[in-house]
Amino acid sequence: xxxxxxxxxxxxxxxxxxxxxxxxxxxxxxxxxxxxxxxxxxxxxxxxxxxxxxxxxxxxxxxxxxxxxxxxxxxxxxxxxxxxxxxxxxxxxxxxxxxxxxxxxxxxxxxxxxxxxxxxxxxxxxxxxxxxxxxxxxxxxxxxxxxxxxxxxxxxxxxxxxxxxxxxxxxxxxxxxxxxxxxxxxxxxxxxxxxxxxxxxxxxxxxxxxxxxxxxxxxxxxxxxxxxxxxxxxxxxxxxxxxxxxxxxxxxxxxxxxxxxxxxxxxxxxxxxxxxxxxxxxxx
Amino acid sequence: xxxxxxxxxxxxxxxxxxxxxxxxxxxxxxxxxxxxxxxxxxxxxxxxxxxxxxxxxxxxxxxxxxxxxxxxxxxxxxxxxxxxxxxxxxxxxxxxxxxxxxxxxxxxxxxxxxxxxxxxxxxxxxxxxxxxxxxxxxxxxxxxxxxxxxxxxxxxxxxxxxxxxxxxxxxxxxxxxxxxxxxxxxxxxxxxxxxxxxxxxxxxxxxxxxxxxxxxxxxxxxxxxxxxxxxxxxxxxxxxxxxxxxxxxxxxxxxxxxxxxx
Numbered sequence: 001x002x003x004x005x006x007x008x009x010x011x012x013x014x015x016x017x018x019x020x021x022x023x024x025x026x027x028x029x030x031x032x033x034x035x036x037x038x039x040x041x042x043x044x045x046x047x048x049x050x051x052x053x054x055x056x057x058x059x060x061x062x063x064x065x066x067x068x069x070x071x072x073x074x075x076x077x078x079x080x081x082x083x084x085x086x087x088x089x090x091x092x093x094x095x096x097x098x099x100x101x102x103x104x105x106x107x108x109x110x111x112x113x114x115x116x117x118x119x120x121x122x123x124x125x126x127x128x129x130x131x132x133x134x135x136x137x138x139x140x141x142x143x144x145x146x147x148x149x150x151x152x153x154x155x156x157x158x159x160x161x162x163x164x165x166x167x168x169x170x171x172x173x174x175x176x177x178x179x180x181x182x183x184x185x186x187x188x189x190x191x192x193x194x195x196x197x198x199x200x201x202x203x204x205x206x207x208x209x210x211x212x213x214x215x216x217x218x219x220x221x222x223x224x225x226x227x228x229x230x231x232x233x234x235x236x237x238x239x240x241x242x243x244x245x246x247x248x249x250x251x252x253x254x255x256x257x258x259x260x261x262x263x264x265x266x267x268x269x270x271x272x273x274x275x276x277x278x279x280x281x282x283x284x
Numbered sequence: 285x286x287x288x289x290x291x292x293x294x295x296x297x298x299x300x301x302x303x304x305x306x307x308x309x310x311x312x313x314x315x316x317x318x319x320x321x322x323x324x325x326x327x328x329x330x331x332x333x334x335x336x337x338x339x340x341x342x343x344x345x346x347x348x349x350x351x352x353x354x355x356x357x358x359x360x361x362x363x364x365x366x367x368x369x370x371x372x373x374x375x376x377x378x379x380x381x382x383x384x385x386x387x388x389x390x391x392x393x394x395x396x397x398x399x400x401x402x403x404x405x406x407x408x409x410x411x412x413x414x415x416x417x418x419x420x421x422x423x424x425x426x427x428x429x430x431x432x433x434x435x436x437x438x439x440x441x442x443x444x445x446x447x448x449x450x451x452x453x454x455x456x457x458x459x460x461x462x463x464x465x466x467x468x469x470x471x472x473x474x475x476x477x478x479x480x481x482x483x484x485x486x487x488x489x490x491x492x493x494x495x496x497x498x499x500x501x502x503x504x505x506x507x508x509x510x511x512x513x514x515x516x517x518x519x520x521x522x523x524x525x526x527x528x529x530x531x532x533x534x535x536x537x538x539x540x541x542x543x544x545x546x
Contacts (some may be wrong), residue, residue, distance in 0.1 A: 036361065043358040047351070047415045047496075057411035064410050084300075091297035098294065134525035135518065136489045138401075142506045147314040153302050226401040230492060233302075240493075243405045251406075255398055262397050 068252035082254055085228070085235035086261055092152050092227065092234050093220040096159020101213045104164045108171030114183075115175055115197055125168070133165030137223060141232040152233025159220055170212050171205075178204045211273045218262075218269050225258050322515040331512055339516050345498060349520055351415055352497035353528075355490070356483040359419045363426025364476040367392075370427070371434030371472075372460050378438060378446060380456055388431070395428025400486055404495040415496025422483050422490070433475045434468070441467045470539050477532040484528050488521050 048054060073079040109115045111125040141158035148154050183200035191199070228236025235254060242251040297303075323331050331338040339345075370388050372378055379385035400421045407417035446463030454462075491499020498517060505513040 040358060040361050043354040046354055047358060047419055049416070049419075054411065054416060057407075057416065061407070061410035064406060088300050091300035094293060094297045095303060130526065130529075131522055134485065134522045134529075136485050138489045138492055139502070139506075139518070142503075143318060144315075146318055146506075148307055148311050151302055152300070153304060153307065156303060157308075222397055222399055226399040229401055229405070239402060240405060243402070243409070246409070255402065259394065259397055 064248060067246070067248040070249065071253035071256050072249040073253045074247070074250055078250065082235060082238055082257060085238050085254075086257055088152050089224045089228075089234035089236070089258075090221055090261065090265070092155040092159065092232075093217060093224040095156045096224075097163060097213060097217045097220050099156065099160035100163030100167050100216075101209075103160065104167035104171055105209075107164065107168045108175060109197065111168060111172035112175035114178065114180065115201065126172075129165045129168040131165075132161065133169065135162070137162040138227070138230055141227050141230050145231055150231045150233075155224060155227040155232035155234060158227065158232055159224070163216060163220070166216065167212070171209055174205045174208045174212070175201060207276045210276050214269045214273050214276075218266050221262055221265050222258075321511040322518075323512075325512045331515060338512055341501075341513065341516075345501065345517060345520055348491075348498040348501055349524055352487045352491075352499070353484060353524070355415050355419050355422060355497055356480060356487040359422025359487070360426050360476060360480045360483050362419075362423040364430055364472070364479070366423070366427045367430035367434050368472065370431045371438050372464065374431060374435040375438035377441070377443060378460065378464060389435070392428045392431035392435075395424050396432065397428075400425040401490065401493060404490050405493050408494050413494040413496075418487060418490040418495030418497055421495060422487055425486075426479050426483060430475060430479055434472055437468045437471045437475070438464060474536050474539055477536055481525075481529055481532050484525055488525075 044050065073082060107125055107129065110121055111129065113119075113122055116122060137158055140162045141154060144154040144157040144161070148157065178201045182204065183196045186196040186200045187193075224234050224236075225239065226236045228234045228238070229240040231237065235258065239251060239254045239258075242248070242254060325331055325334060325337055327337075370392065373380070374385050374388040374392065376385060403424050404417050404421035407420050411417045411420070441464055445467070446459050449459040449463040487497050487499075488502070489499045491497045491501070492503045494500065498521065502514065502517045502521075504510075505517060
């Protein structure tokens with residue numbers, strides 16, 4: 001009796017060659033992976049991964065982790081200091097996010113193709129938004145510190161400027177997906193362009209915008225906790241100080257506080273988001 | 285009701301964050317003035333009039349920018365490799381063990397909630413000043429975010445191929461390799477590319493805490509008020525980020541086309 005399995009495979013291979021991975025089909029993927037791997041190894045060598053210092057560092061890292069346990073704020077007054085730092089952090093994130101959203105809305109109208117017909121205006125607005133976005137929030141924070149001085153206000157302004165870029169892009173994309181029929185309806189009753197945007201487009205996209213604002217608020221609370229590292233207010237100042245002076249138990253306590261606060265805010269704001277746009281939101 | 289709560293929250297936050305419009309209006313001139321100064325050389329001439337003088341440190345900055353890119357690349361790849369393995373453990377539909385899945389999820393959550401800069405600060409203590417600390421910070425943060433995204437991709441797969449492979453008696457890792465991986469690989473690559481874009485931006489500021497890359501020079505220039513240096517470095521960062529965005533965008537579109545063709 002001949003080996004039927006062998007026969008079947010051979011027959012299938014001739015009938016459906018596209019389902020059998022031949023050497024020709026796998027080769028490009030393999031080359032790309034090999035190239036990426038080579039780049040990885042070269043990069044690691046370049047950055048000093050394969051040196052004695054690194055291996056010693058792993059030992060030291062272990063010591064650092066041991067020194068962080070258990071988390072301990074030290075004294076009651078320090079705990080109060082951290083608590084207010086955390087409140088300040090959340091306040092910075094809230095105000096910065098809202099200000100950015102308010103400022104970004106008119107810009108997103110200029111960037112959206114279905115609202116502003118002039119291609120040149122679209123293009124210029126988009127490029128400016130991209131430029132704002134590609135400068136990191138910490139750089140904005142340093143610039144604003146130079147303007148209004150050290151403190152949380154600089155942090156608020158940093159979020160306000162840096163998020164204009166992201167919000168402008170996201171809002172304009174949301175605007176562009178809006179249905180055009182309500183706009184035509186309003187135009188046909190004699191309403192002007194501005195009215196058609198206000199009553200034709202904005203009601204459609206408002207829930208999406210609100211959920212994006214909430215989402216950014218969540219992520220900004222995380223980011224706000226590092227603004228203090230450069231002196232722009234919030235708990236990051238205490239955290240950076242604790243790490244730099246090797247008060248590692250206090251540092252881990254602060255990290256723990258941030259984790260709890262972020263978890264609580266995530267919980268509340270995801271509830272709000274679901275209430276705004278329903279549970280089935282995952283489109284992309 | 286909700287609006288009232290929001291207004292109260294804004295008012296309280298304004299007090300907590302020491303918001304002061306009067307200070308803002310008094311000092312806004314500094315902001316525009318700052319950008320004005322960014323565009324002038326020490327000699328007082330506009331930067332565009334003498335590009336050679338403006339970019340006097342281009343050799344050093346390009347090297348640091350290269351280091352930043354390498355940091356972002358190595359960090360992303362290491363994070364993605366870790367996330368790749370964790371994703372299959374964390375995804376609710378294919379996890380070998382529910383408790384393991386819980387543990388992996390919490391771990392990823394921890395890695396992504398603690399900001400990269402905080403990790404960098406701690407790694408600087410362990411590894412000393414230099415890019416090593418930055419790479420590890422980028423890698424851990426990427427592990428957290430990609431772990432979550434990857435596991436969500438795995439949770440959305442069609443389970444039939446996995447069941448098919450399992451029904452032949454194949455062990456778990458084989459079922460994952462031939463049942464799940466072909467469905468998720470292109471999304472994984474796409475997310476990793478997006479993460480790379482973000483990491484380039486992040487790596488550029490890790491130098492603020494001494495963790496390598498162009499951030500160190502930028503921080504120094506800002507702190508020492510070398511205005512034209514600040515603008516030169518910023519221009520280089522913005523251009524690099526834009527180029528990377530365009531490049532990864534092209535690769536991602538190719539990838540999507542590739543998937544749709546199959």
